[in-house]
Amino acid sequence: MSTTTVPRSPLGRLSVRRLLDVLQSAGLLAVLIVVFVVVSVLEPHFISGASLKTILVNSSQLAVCGVGMTMVIALRGIDLSVGSVEALAAVVAAKLSSTGTPLALAIAIALLAGLVAGTINGLIITQLRVPAFVATLGMLSIAQGVALLYSNGGSFLVSDRAFTAIGRDVVLGVPLPFVIALLALIAGWVLFNQTRFGRHTAAAGDNEEAAIASGIRVRSLIVAVFAIVGLTAALAGVLVTAQVGDVDATVGMGFELNVIAVVVLGGTSLAGGRGNLPGTVLASVLVASINAALNILGVQTFYQYLAVGLLLILALALEAFRDRLTGSRPSARPGV
Amino acid sequence: MERVRSGLATIAARYTIEVVLVVLVIVLLLTSSSFGTSDNLNGVLRQSAFVGIGAAGMTLLIVSGAFDLSVASLLAVCGIAAGKLVGDVGVVIAVVAALLLGAGLGSVNGLIVSRLRVPAFVATLGTQYVYLAIAYIWTNNQVVVVSNTTFLALGAGSIAGIPTPFLFMIGTYLVCWYLFWRTRYGRHVRAMGSNEQASLIAGVPLERVRVATFALVGVCTALAGVLLTGLVSSADGTVATGYELNVIAAVVVGGTSLNGGRGTLAGSFAGALFFTLVSNALNLYGVGSYWQYVVTGLVLVSALGVEGLRRRFWLETI
Numbered sequence: 001m002s003t004t005t006v007p008r009s010p011l012g013r014l015s016v017r018r019l020l021d022v023l024q025s026a027g028l029l030a031v032l033i034v035v036f037v038v039v040s041v042l043e044p045h046f047i048s049g050a051s052l053k054t055i056l057v058n059s060s061q062l063a064v065c066g067v068g069m070t071m072v073i074a075l076r077g078i079d080l081s082v083g084s085v086e087a088l089a090a091v092v093a094a095k096l097s098s099t100g101t102p103l104a105l106a107i108a109i110a111l112l113a114g115l116v117a118g119t120i121n122g123l124i125i126t127q128l129r130v131p132a133f134v135a136t137l138g139m140l141s142i143a144q145g146v147a148l149l150y151s152n153g154g155s156f157l158v159s160d161r162a163f164t165a166i167g168r169d170v171v172l173g174v175p176l177p178f179v180i181a182l183l184a185l186i187a188g189w190v191l192f193n194q195t196r197f198g199r200h201t202a203a204a205g206d207n208e209e210a211a212i213a214s215g216i217r218v219r220s221l222i223v224a225v226f227a228i229v230g231l232t233a234a235l236a237g238v239l240v241t242a243q244v245g246d247v248d249a250t251v252g253m254g255f256e257l258n259v260i261a262v263v264v265l266g267g268t269s270l271a272g273g274r275g276n277l278p279g280t281v282l283a284s285v286l287v288a289s290i291n292a293a294l295n296i297l298g299v300q301t302f303y304q305y306l307a308v309g310l311l312l313i314l315a316l317a318l319e320a321f322r323d324r325l326t327g328s329r330p331s332a333r334p335g336v
Numbered sequence: 337m338e339r340v341r342s343g344l345a346t347i348a349a350r351y352t353i354e355v356v357l358v359v360l361v362i363v364l365l366l367t368s369s370s371f372g373t374s375d376n377l378n379g380v381l382r383q384s385a386f387v388g389i390g391a392a393g394m395t396l397l398i399v400s401g402a403f404d405l406s407v408a409s410l411l412a413v414c415g416i417a418a419g420k421l422v423g424d425v426g427v428v429i430a431v432v433a434a435l436l437l438g439a440g441l442g443s444v445n446g447l448i449v450s451r452l453r454v455p456a457f458v459a460t461l462g463t464q465y466v467y468l469a470i471a472y473i474w475t476n477n478q479v480v481v482v483s484n485t486t487f488l489a490l491g492a493g494s495i496a497g498i499p500t501p502f503l504f505m506i507g508t509y510l511v512c513w514y515l516f517w518r519t520r521y522g523r524h525v526r527a528m529g530s531n532e533q534a535s536l537i538a539g540v541p542l543e544r545v546r547v548a549t550f551a552l553v554g555v556c557t558a559l560a561g562v563l564l565t566g567l568v569s570s571a572d573g574t575v576a577t578g579y580e581l582n583v584i585a586a587v588v589v590g591g592t593s594l595n596g597g598r599g600t601l602a603g604s605f606a607g608a609l610f611f612t613l614v615s616n617a618l619n620l621y622g623v624g625s626y627w628q629y630v631v632t633g634l635v636l637v638s639a640l641g642v643e644g645l646r647r648r649f650w651l652e653t654i
Contacts, residue, residue, distance in 0.1 A: 124641065128637070128641035128644045129640075129641075129644025129645070129647060130644055131594050131640070133594060134585075134636060134637070134640050137581055137585060137633075137636060138633040138634070138636040140581065140633070141629045141630070141633030141636065142629065142630050142637075143633075144629045145626050145627060145632075145633065148629065149624075149626045149627065260461065261465075264458050264461075270455050271455075300472075300477070302468070302469055302472035302473065302477060303473070305465040305466070305472070306465065306469035306470075308465050309463060309464070309465030309466035309467075309469065310462070312458065312462035313448055313459060313463070313466075316452075316454040316455070316458045316459065316462070317453070317454050320452060320453035321453075
């Protein structure tokens with residue numbers, strides 16, 4: 001389904017693409033700087049350590065899960081279940097911890113729950129041939145139900161100080177949740193950009209049939225990538241529990257669309273075939289900064305929806321313009 | 337291949353959701369004494385109308401090869417509009433204004449997709465936030481309370497024993513069916529969804545069809561918003577959280593392909609009834625509400641999984 005393509009050597013297109021990726025990240029950074037400059041002029045307290053720390057802490061859940069979602073979207077898939085999986089992991093970690101399970105074990109079991117949910121998504125997609133959109137929409141409902149059943153609809157207060165410390169500790173001046181997000185970014189970046197697994201993911205997302213024909217085991221790849229995004233959703237859930245200290249099964253509502261929004265803002269195309277992981281993390285920080293800025297300026301919080309929505313449309317309109325410039329195909333429907 | 341099969345098998349394959357729906361109703365009638373009561377049946381019909389009406393427009397949009405994730409926010413904005421206006425201008429003008437607003441907001445979606453070339457998924461993800469913000473800003477995060485009795489009857493009343501929202505649902509499907517199968521516009525929608533490039537060459541005005549279809553989704557959603565506001569006698573920004581996914585689920589279970597090009601309005605109608613019936617059945621059997629999420633998800637996955645397995649083992653071998 002190729003459309004109008006401008007003839008261009010593959011190498012030339014590739015380098016232009018790289019350049020534009022860098023420009024996109026630079027654009028995000030520029031918006032981020034503008035937000036900081038304008039808000040600090042209006043309200044000098046904005047550039048305080050406390051407020052910067054809040055921004056980084058609040059961006060980390062989006063960033064962590066965004067790393068996994070970037071890979072799924074690069075594979076031309078989509079995962080709508082991350083909000084429910086986040087909630088499931090959050091209540092599992094909170095309930096286990098509050099009933100005396102050792103912290104490490106509680107976290108490990110919560111992460112395992114996410115890994116299992118993600119693997120099941122992958123198996124439904126590959127074995128039952130259900131489109132990713134529908135399969136993960138089903139998992140959204142299932143994981144939500146399991147989280148409600150497991151928590152019996154109640155909330156859990158985490159009493160283990162070591163657990164809540166994860167949400168508050170600072171390492172070399174950087175809040176621990178954001179350090180975890182950066183570690184997730186590095187792991188994701190190495191996996192996606194430096195390994196055969198990552199190259200195959202991009203290849204399968206770009207052209208699935210060609211990938212199958214050239215011997216890539218696309219089905220196993222799909223299962224693995226969905227397992228990874230499940231894991232990152234669960235990690236985000238553990239971070240929620242650590243930060244909030246009091247969670248119930250509704251914590252992840254709407255999270256999936258927020259995560260997809262930062263991935264897209266970060267410069268990853270829904271057409272598949274490529275992913276911009278640093279862009280995702282940068283976009284998470286940008287969204288958290290906008291929220292913090294509106295907060296400190298005393299603007300009611302619901303204006304943040306307006307800002308994020310307009311930013312998203314603007315960024316994508318620019319991307320569509322860019323795609324016409326480089327002659328790549330327009331972004332397609334996310335079906336897998 | 338179709339002709340070789342016996343007639344019954346063909347009907348079962350082509351009208352899967354309709355057949356499942358009939359079987360489910362029969363089973364429920366036989367096993368639960370309270371299912372057949374008119375109170376319960378009316379409740380099911382009334383409940384299914386809100387998702388059902390949205391699913392009518394969404395079916396045409398998905399057939400045309402697009403998506404709309406903004407409908408939950410759009411529904412809230414239109415419900416708020418009707419609720420705010422009804423006290424001053426009367427029911428008819430308030431409802432018409434809400435429907436026009438729906439058409440307008442839908443057209444905005446369509447223009448962003450066709451003019452700015454933003455993929456529908458992301459464009460409507462963006463407007464979902466924007467419309468939600470409008471809903472919050474307009475109401476200043478307060479609940480709009482409605483007391484006009486005629487307006488409330490639109491959502492909560494019945495005509496000749498049938499719940500009003502369900503009558504509106506039937507009307508919506510008749511109109512959409514006519515548009516889809518009996519007009520040039522409907523042909524364009526189908527052509528565009530099966531091959532956009534080819535239909536462009538064949539002279540289909542892609543942009544106009546795209547915008548019109550998003551506007552249609554907007555009108556359907558606004559109607560659902562008006563009726564829902566009538567039923568709960570209030571409107572706010574979060575009245576329909578998750579609505580977009582419920583609507584898409586009903587369309588997909590009904591047999592419309594997410595790849596565009598083909599779809600069935602009767603299937604979406606049945607799909608909306610089906611999800612309401614499943615949750616009604618679980619209620620009647622005393623299954624806890626938390627299990628309903630699990631069952632709903634399993635139903636959705638298996639509805640498409642069965643079809644996927646059938647294709648995998650009978651029709652192809654990759």
